[in-house]
Amino acid sequence: MERYLTRLHVNGMKAAIINQYGSSQELQIQDVPKPEVDTHDVLIRVQAAAINPVDTKVRDGSMKLLLFGSFPKILGADCAGVVEAVGLMVTDLQPGDRVVASVGPTGGAYAEYVSANEKFVAKLPDSIEFAQAAAMPVAAGTALQGMRDKGHLRPNDRVLINGASGGVGTYAVQLAKGMGAYVTAVCSADNAALVRQLGADVVIDYKTTDFTKLPEQYELVFDAVGKSSFDACRAILTDEGTYVTTIPSPKQLVEQVVTIFTKQKAESILFSFTREDMNWLLKQAAEGKLRSVIDKTYPLSQVAQAHDYSETGRAKGKLVLLMD
Ligand SMILES: NC(=O)c1ccc[n+]([C@@H]2O[C@H](COP(=O)([O-])OP(=O)(O)OC[C@H]3O[C@@H](n4cnc5c(N)ncnc54)[C@H](OP(=O)(O)O)[C@@H]3O)[C@@H](O)[C@H]2O)c1
Missing domain, CATH: 3.90.180.10 (Medium-chain alcohol dehydrogenases, catalytic domain)
Incomplete structure (x- = not known):
């Protein structure tokens, strides 16, 4: 060496x-x-x-x-x-x-x-x-930057995480819980126990229930798996709620521009590595708060x-x- x-x-x-x-x-x-x-x-x-x-x-x-x-x-x-x-x-x-x-x-x-x-x-x-x-880097970093920087998640906010059992979603559930949010996780029934273990307060099975048609509203919908859309989620966002996706489509990018002028926001995340975020995520992991x-x-x-x-x-x- x-x-x-x-x-x-x-x-x-x-x-x-x-x-x-x-x-x-x-x-x-x-x-x-x-x-x-x-x-x-x-x-x-x-x-x-x-x-x-x-x-x-x-x-x-x-x-x-x-x-x-x-x-x-x-x-x-x-x-x-x-x-x-x-x-x-x-x-x-x-x-x-x-x-x-x-x-x-x-x-x-x-x-x-x-x-x-x-x-x-x-x-x-x-x-x-x-x-x-x-x-960790891309998946946990996307969850962190998506919810913190694009979603402006705050303690006591209600967040819905779509794709909660995937690479990004499993970190998102833990991080949102750690940030003091009330977490609704969307995944198939097979993964309900896993996301509950990670901290989800409520679990919705997307195979039997369309979460966009339910009456509950959220300050943040974090679409970790990019399978929904701002349009579909408008009714379940609070008046100043934000929809953040990991998969921006051309339509989503137009919505991002249009919603600069509205209270409800459409956002997307493009992960960017920073040592500061990585060190913070590693600290959470070392303290047993993130796995x-x-x-x-x-x-x-x-x-x-x-x-x-x-x-x-x-x-x-x-x-x-x-x-x-
Ligand atoms: N923009 C960025 O910077 C960025 C960064 C990272 C990832 N991404 C993108 O984000 C997406 C997700 O990444 P990932 O690593 O989380 O993927 P992943 O690990 O492959 O996601 C798999 C999970 O998605 C769930 N899933 C599949 N279809 C679903 C649906 N219709 N509704 C809800 N959950 C569903 C599956 O659960 P079931 O088996 O229960 O269906 C499975 O647990 C990928 O397309 C990736 O390329 C973007």
Whole structure:
């Protein structure tokens, strides 16, 4: 291990790559060069990496107009591991540190090593396992930023969380409860016990009940799974209530502009990693106030199966890849 490096070229590593867009069958485990480490970068020996639904959208090409870069691509945004080396200008991390990182959807987290700018890396408290941490950045960060920054959630607010049993939703339920809100969770009956355990006060089964037709009103509807709409939720928002979605459609974006001038608001969230938020989330986890619900773990070699399961839309919490 080296303490300070300006650029590092070392041998190969195993990574899950795609050579073209397509189905999960495009994911292959190959030997590729280890990533380079620039002056502000941290080289991480990855122990666990999250599967986020956006990874499957990058893989199948749905995001090709937004994301540039050539093939082969190593997918994966979120990972946790141990610092192997740091660039010359990195002063607050050192080899041996346990860390979590979020490097964007083509950032290369499905690999034995990842190089991340120090801005996207946070130190991990000893009590938090790698899989627990790797699951967090995008999903927990989206829940936090969606409800706090876009939804302006306050203590005693009533919040309805749609998709409460998914990756984003399982964090949202815990965070909303922690913020002092009264939480209504929408999920299928099979996941009712899980979301109650996480802190939901009321659970609505979306398969038998249309929550938008019920009489209750909410200061915030957080559509973690992006399956409803501002229009559909207007009647269940209070006069100054806000609808926040994780999946903005063109119609939603128009509504966001129009509702600048109305009391009820339509909003969407686009996750942006900050060390400050990550450290806060890790502190919540270290204090036992937030946990990652991990549905399944997979070895790197089964990344295609992990993508197939993610694409069923049935994951309960997070899916995590574990490196050998
Ligand atoms: N904008 C951003 O920055 C951002 C960040 C993160 C995620 N996202 C997006 O947000 C979406 C959700 O992410 P995620 O990680 O939570 O996904 P996920 O983990 O794959 O969500 C799966 C969960 O969704 C539930 N679900 C499926 N259909 C539902 C419906 N009609 N009503 C209520 N619940 C339903 C499922 O529960 P049942 O099995 O009980 O149906 C399952 O537990 C994804 O499309 C993702 O790409 C956006």
